[in-house]
Amino acid sequence: MMPEVEICIGEGRCKSDLFSKAKAINHAAKQATRNIYVIADSDILYDPNLITVAIDLLKEHPWVIPYHRIHYLSKHSTKKLIQTEPAWPISINVDAHTPNKKKKEVLI
Structure with missing residues (x-):
């Protein structure tokens, strides 16, 4: 729907057995090369x-x-x-x- 955006996925980077949304967001943000972030869950x-x-x-x-x-x-x-x-x-x-x-x- 928005082909010009950069998609950075933060899934799967938590070291514990529990999912940490904060860690996933931080991981995705580290990949980003632009100044505006949209945090959009897969659901x-x-x-x-x-x-x-x-x-x-x-x-x-x-x-x-x-x-x-x-x-x-x-x-x-x-x-x-x-x-x-x-x-x-x-x-x-x-x-x-x-x-x-x-x-x-x-x-x-």
């Missing part, structure tokens, strides 16, 4: 236009979280989505639920 799907908006926001803020809603896909929808070609918007209808948040979320 996150987002509108590519959010990245463009987030980059513009970096002119005024030191870091940006460019989303404010989370939708959890059903197992069936996940399997269907994995079998499709990457495209935005996604080309299939998905079953998803959004968890209730008790705290009010703040966006930058």
Whole structure:
């Protein structure tokens, strides 16, 4: 979806049996040759236009979280989505639920 980006994968570099997301992110960051990092887990799907908006926001803020809603896909929808070609918007209808948040979320 974004052929101009540099992809740095931090998976598999933890020395203990437990996965450490912090170590994985740091490993990926050490590989990066550019100044802007997008930390995107393998299970996150987002509108590519959010990245463009987030980059513009970096002119005024030191870091940006460019989303404010989370939708959890059903197992069936996940399997269907994995079998499709990457495209935005996604080309299939998905079953998803959004968890209730008790705290009010703040966006930058």
